[in-house]
Amino acid sequence: MEFSKRANQVSPSATLAVSTEAKKMQAAGIDVVNLSTGEPDFATPKAIIKAAMESMESGKASYYTPVGGLPELRQAVATHIKTDTGYDAKMEQVAVTVGAKMGLFETFQALLNEGDEVMIVAPFWVSYEEQVKLAGGSVIAIHPQASDLKTTPSELSRFKTASTKLLILNTPQNPSGLVYSEEETRAIAQWAVDNNVILVADEIYGKLVYNGAKFSSVMSMGNEIVNNTILIDGVSKAYAMTGWRIGYVVAAPQIIRKILALQGHMTSNPTAVAQYAALEALRGDQYPVEEMRLAFEKRLNQTFDLMQVIPGFSFDYKPEGAFYLFPDVTEAMKIKGYATSTDLAMALLKEAHVAVVAGEAFGMPGHIRLSYATSQTLLSEAVRRIQNFMN
Numbered sequence: 104m105e106f107s108k109r110a111n112q113v114s115p116s117a118t119l120a121v122s123t124e125a126k127k128m129q130a131a132g133i134d135v136v137n138l139s140t141g142e143p144d145f146a147t148p149k150a151i152i153k154a155a156m157e158s159m160e161s162g163k164a165s166y167y168t169p170v171g172g173l174p175e176l177r178q179a180v181a182t183h184i185k186t187d188t189g190y191d192a193k194m195e196q197v198a199v200t201v202g203a204k205m206g207l208f209e210t211f212q213a214l215l216n217e218g219d220e221v222m223i224v225a226p227f228w229v230s231y232e233e234q235v236k237l238a239g240g241s242v243i244a245i246h247p248q249a250s251d252l253k254t255t256p257s258e259l260s261r262f263k264t265a266s267t268k269l270l271i272l273n274t275p276q277n278p279s280g281l282v283y284s285e286e287e288t289r290a291i292a293q294w295a296v297d298n299n300v301i302l303v304a305d306e307i308y309g310k311l312v313y314n315g316a317k318f319s320s321v322m323s324m325g326n327e328i329v330n331n332t333i334l335i336d337g338v339s340k341a342y343a344m345t346g347w348r349i350g351y352v353v354a355a356p357q358i359i360r361k362i363l364a365l366q367g368h369m370t371s372n373p374t375a376v377a378q379y380a381a382l383e384a385l386r387g388d389q390y391p392v393e394e395m396r397l398a399f400e401k402r403l404n405q406t407f408d409l410m411q412v413i414p415g416f417s418f419d420y421k422p423e424g425a426f427y428l429f430p431d432v433t434e435a436m437k438i439k440g441y442a443t444s445t446d447l448a449m450a451l452l453k454e455a456h457v458a459v460v461a462g463e464a465f466g467m468p469g470h471i472r473l474s475y476a477t478s479q480t481l482l483s484e485a486v487r488r489i490q491n492f493m494n
């Protein structure tokens with residue numbers, strides 16, 4: 104079969120590939136601890152499920168909704184942003200999408216031409232690069248040189264070219280768990296304004312920060328910055344709703360109209376029942392989010408402490424957000440005689456029966472990503488297995 108050049112240039116999602124392999128081993132009766140996926144282990148909170156069921160039973164969820172989402176959901180997103188950041192978003196600035204992932208995809212499709220460049224900061228989430236390529240753009244990967252692994256305006260200036268159109272800033276960052284401070288975020292957002300580069304702010308983990316760390320949304324940083332920003336967010340991570348596939352894009356109405364013109368031909372509306380669920384998530388009691396955040400915080404602290412003693416694993420910093428640990432494993436590779444972190448990750452899966460994702464997938468070899476969005480019992484067991492493997 105001759106496939107399109109477009110499809111041939113895309114690599115399958117590395118995180119999904121490891122997870123699929125882990126699930127295959129589990130199906131064959133092997134007891135694998137799977138720390139490779141990026142989703143909360145919690146079930147969606149009851150009130151959200153109840154709202155979804157009501158929407159189905161009443162028949163409301165039987166029909167297409169407007170392409171950009173239910174008006175009340177678009178309004179709920181706008182209100183949510185106003186509450187969280189003070190920015191008075193209007194419903195016309197909101198597009199409800201099939202997960203944040205589709206929001207990003209449509210953003211790139213709407214804005215990029217062949218040859219346009221998009222800056223991304225390593226370590227970066229696996230789908231940015233492939234989605235940019237699918238839109239005809241190319242990626243400039245910034246590898247922060249600062250010891251805190253965060254990029255700065257002067258570093259961005261060094262890599263910007265006349266073709267740079269977008270900069271993606273993801274904080275809290277997947278896979279590192281790094282959180283940019285308000286000053287750091289503002290400086291980067293202002294750099295984007297000053298350099299005529301549109302900022303794509305991926306804030307999907309914004310509600311998941313720990314141990315007193317503060318997350319500052321770009322939307323709280325004044326009109327000049329907001330007008331230059333496309334916000335990507337959604338309910339997947341904070342509300343334990345990965346399977347429902349509801350995200351949103353917030354941007355200037357003209358950008359949203361273009362995104363929705365595309366969406367109308369790609370997915371039509373996001374699934375109606377999931378929209379009713381997301382409506383309850385945003386409008387309802389926010390306590391479940393705090394409950395889950397506290398659980399993640401506890402697991403981060405316990406697992407981080409446990410991992411300190413694994414030979415060859417080291418941390419340059421303690422993660423402050425999202426739900427990932429991203430240790431440097433270059434020493435571990437040397438100890439075990441593996442040339443790459445991909446080889447190490449594969450050996451951890453095959454021999455220690457712990458599924459993790461190699462740093463290569465995130466543009467930062469020499470690291471592995473472990474998700475702590477699973478029970479402490481499993482996390483402690485995974486650490487024990489990795490320790491045995493290394494010893």
Ligand SMILES: Cc1ncc(COP(=O)(O)O)c(C=O)c1O
Pocket residue numbers: 141201202203204205228273277305307337338339340345348349350
């Ligand atoms: C940084 C980042 N952005 C976007 C997404 C996509 O989220 P969604 O499940 O809402 O499509 C993910 C999911 O893993 C992510 O880690």
